[in-house]
Amino acid sequence: MLLLSRLHSPNTRFILPFVITTLMILSYPLLTPFITTYAQLWIKLPFILLGTVVILNYKLPQAQSGSIAIVMLIAYSVIIYWLQTSLANTDTKLIFCLLATLLPLNLLLLRFIYLPKLFSVATTILLLGLSLQYGITATICYFYQVAFSNWQQTHLFTYHNISSLPLILIIFNLAISCGAGALTVKYHRRIDRHIFICSLLATTTFIFFHYPFISSTTFIICALFLLTDLGYCRYQQNLCDPLTQLADHRALALSLSQLQQDYTIVVIDIDNQAKIIAKHHPQAINDIQRSIAAQLALQSQHSEHLYFVSQQFIMIFEDRKIVECQSIIERLQQDIGAEKYIIEPIIIEPLPDQTETKAKKGRKKTIKVTVSAGISASHVDQSALTVVQQAIDILQAAQQAKKKKNNQIYVSETNNTSS
Numbered sequence: 001m002l003l004l005s006r007l008h009s010p011n012t013r014f015i016l017p018f019v020i021t022t023l024m025i026l027s028y029p030l031l032t033p034f035i036t037t038y039a040q041l042w043i044k045l046p047f048i049l050l051g052t053v054v055i056l057n058y059k060l061p062q063a064q065s066g067s068i069a070i071v072m073l074i075a076y077s078v079i080i081y082w083l084q085t086s087l088a089n090t091d092t093k094l095i096f097c098l099l100a101t102l103l104p105l106n107l108l109l110l111r112f113i114y115l116p117k118l119f120s121v122a123t124t125i126l127l128l129g130l131s132l133q134y135g136i137t138a139t140i141c142y143f144y145q146v147a148f149s150n151w152q153q154t155h156l157f158t159y160h161n162i163s164s165l166p167l168i169l170i171i172f173n174l175a176i177s178c179g180a181g182a183l184t185v186k187y188h189r190r191i192d193r194h195i196f197i198c199s200l201l202a203t204t205t206f207i208f209f210h211y212p213f214i215s216s217t218t219f220i221i222c223a224l225f226l227l228t229d230l231g232y233c234r235y236q237q238n239l240c241d242p243l244t245q246l247a248d249h250r251a252l253a254l255s256l257s258q259l260q261q262d263y264t265i266v267v268i269d270i271d272n273q274a275k276i277i278a279k280h281h282p283q284a285i286n287d288i289q290r291s292i293a294a295q296l297a298l299q300s301q302h303s304e305h306l307y308f309v310s311q312q313f314i315m316i317f318e319d320r321k322i323v324e325c326q327s328i329i330e331r332l333q334q335d336i337g338a339e340k341y342i343i344e345p346i347i348i349e350p351l352p353d354q355t356e357t358k359a360k361k362g363r364k365k366t367i368k369v370t371v372s373a374g375i376s377a378s379h380v381d382q383s384a385l386t387v388v389q390q391a392i393d394i395l396q397a398a399q400q401a402k403k404k405k406n407n408q409i410y411v412s413e414t415n416n417t418s419s
Contacts, residue, residue, distance in 0.1 A: 014185050017197045020221065021204055028211055035213045042216045046076050049223030056230050060237070064191045065226045067110055067126060068198055072222060074130055075103045075202070079215045087164050087209070091141055097156070098137050100169045100206045104176035106130070107195045107202070111183070163207045173203040186319070190229065197225045243286055244293030246308040255305070255316060256384035263384075264325045264377045267391040268313040268332075269399070271370045271406040280365065284343045285311075288369055291341045296332070312395075313371075314388065322377050326409055329373050333407055340366040372398065376412035390414055 024031075035042050050069045057066030078099055087093050113126065156166035163170060180196035183189075201218040208214050239251035247255075270276075270292070276284050289311070296306055296313065305316040317325050343365045374395030376387045390412040398410045 013193055014181055014196075017200050017225070021200060021218075024217065024221065025204065025208065028208075028214070028217075031217075032212060035217065039213065042213055042220075043080065046216055046219035046223060047073070049220060049227065050076070053223060053226045053230065056227075060230055060233050065194055065230060067113070067123065068107065068191075068194045069223070069226060070123075070127070071103070071106050071110065071130065072198055072202075072219060074134075075099060076215065076219050079205075083209075094141050095137065096164070096206075096209070097166065097169060098140065100165060100173060102133055102137070103202050104173055104199050106133075107199050108176060108180065111191055111195055164209050165206045170207055173199070173206060177203050190233075194226065194229065198222050241308045244290055244308045246293050246297065246306055246313075248307065249309045252307040252309055252314060252388075255307075256388065259316070259378070259384045260318070261378055261380065262319050263387075264317045264320055264322055264375060265384075265387050265391050266315040266317070266325055266329055267374045267388070267395050268315070268329070268371050269311075269373075269395055271372055276367070276369070280343050280367075281346055283346060284367075287343050288341045288367070291339075292336060292369075292371070295336065295339065312392070314391075322375055322411060322415055325375060326411075329375070329409055333371055333373070333409075337368065337370050337407060340368055342366055370407040372406065372408045372410070374398070374410045374412065375415070377415050379414070 050073045053069040054066050054073070057064075057069065078095070082095050083092060083099070085092050087096055110126075156168065158164065158166050165173075177196065177199045180192065180199045183192040184196045201222045205215045205218045236247060236251060239248055239254070240246065241248040270285065270288060273285055276288070289308070292313070293308060305318070307314040307316075317328070345363060345365070372395060374391040374393075376390035376394070378384070378387050394410045394412045398404060398408065
């Protein structure tokens with residue numbers, strides 16, 4: 001599992017798919033005899049592997065790979081059942097061009113659709129949308145075959161010595177793949193990584209469609225990438241804090257060891273914890289922390305870099321300056337300050353001799369809280385652990401001050417002096 005975490009480091013998550021895709025294309029002539037021998041199994045494997053991704057995603061919805069696997073399954077079904085005849089056929093060429101246009105667009109669209117569960121209203125809407133596209137595609141193929149034949153000769157330039165895919169669609173697919181790769185590098189979100197891998201391999205399929213069994217091979221690789229990510233997601237689940245279900249100190253230590261030079265670390269803590277405990281009960285802080293953790297986890301762009309360690313929330317921002325992080329934290333502070341948090345009452349159990357007395361449970365209470373944050377950015381001569389400690393120290397120093405203000409952001413003195 002340590003190997004899985006290394007494969008998901010910032011350096012490899014972008015380069016590895018390119019390397020594997022390039023090696024596959026270069027070695028494909030050598031692989032063709034083996035694939036031909038087991039042709040039937042090779043054709044069925046993508047259905048099995050992508051179906052496994054969908055099933056496993058039901059248990060790990062935070063992996064966000066189920067919806068992408070569904071889209072890839074539908075695309076592969078179209079390839080197997082509709083595109084096994086010559087592309088010289090106008091009907092087949094039209095379906096091929098429509099698929100090469102719609103698949104990358106659907107993959108990119110998934111970035112803006114939040115699917116918390118595989119079986120949900122959002123998933124139903126997604127399936128209805130895909131079915132509608134399927135129906136529109138069938139209608140276009142039925143009514144516009146002759147018109148497309150005339151239109152493609154004028155507008156769709158195809159260099160058959162390079163690819164059967166029209167040049168404009170090659171550029172379009174490569175642009176989508178590069179855009180998804182840029183999002184992967186910038187935001188480090190799991191969904192961006194999935195879209196990048198799938199769009200890259202789909203583009204490879206369309207460009208080298210004249211290779212035998214290329215679609216089966218690329219979709220198998222795509223499914224294996226998704227399964228690997230599911231395994232890593234499962235590994236991350238084992239490094240979770242039981243109270244908040246966020247990544248714990250072990251996951252933080254692992255992430256710190258993989259950080260590159262440019263990053264900023266933010267430590268967030270609840271204001272006036274002693275007053276809250278005095279007014280309510282010690283368990284109240286746990287209730288608030290659990291609720292804030294759930295609120296922060298909904299911010300999917302930060303969920304992979306969010307930790308709960310020593311009763312504090314820790315966030316890591318890669319390739320972001322302090323000014324950018326301050327604006328993000330200010331928005332989070334506003335969201336947290338606007339929310340009302342429920343404090344569960346303590347259940348008073350009766351003494352053993354009070355057999356007729358029932359357990360007493362008070363009423364739930366709601367409370368508004370604020371949070372303060374300490375920020376520290378990386379430096380060449382500092383370890384990641386030192387950067388974390390600086391953020392903690394500046395926040396603790398502010399909390400111990402006599403005239404402490406709530407809902408504040410404190411920047412480490414090291415960063416102030418360096419700027």
